[in-house]
Amino acid sequence: MNIWTDPNKCRGCLRCETACSFHNSGHTSFQPGISSTRVFRSNEDKKITISIDSTCDMCRNEPFPLCVKACVFGARGVSA
Numbered sequence: 001m002n003i004w005t006d007p008n009k010c011r012g013c014l015r016c017e018t019a020c021s022f023h024n025s026g027h028t029s030f031q032p033g034i035s036s037t038r039v040f041r042s043n044e045d046k047k048i049t050i051s052i053d054s055t056c057d058m059c060r061n062e063p064f065p066l067c068v069k070a071c072v073f074g075a076r077g078v079s080a
Contacts, residue, residue: 001058001078001079001080002078002079002080003052003056003058003065003067003068003076003077003078004076004077004078004079005050005052005075005076006074006075006076006077007047007048007049007050007075008075009073009074009075010039010048010050010071010073010075011073011075012039012041012048013072013073014032014039015070015071015072016035016037016039016050016067016068016070016071016075016076017032017035017037017038017039017067018030018032018035018070019066019067019069019070020035020036020037020056020066020067021033021034021035022066023059023062023066024036024055036052036053036055036056036057037050037051037052037053037056037067038050038051038053050075050076052067064078065078
């Protein structure tokens with residue numbers, strides 16, 4: 001399973017970062033600084049870039065990756 005992203009659908013709400021940090025904290029807190037995913041928005045051209053770093057464990061022990069579940073705009077999904 002892989003997480004795919006579509007920056008054209010992203011609105012920069014950061015729900016994915018928050019959900020990831022909740023998983024990474026052991027379900028104890030929301031700390032975007034410990035998130036495995038980042039959303040950046042350029043102030044010059046308003047372009048959004050989404051990254052997922054090597055600390056991503058695909059939400060091991062969760063039924064589904066939380067960043068995908070949290071994305072209400074369809075900017076994230078999973079593929080086999």
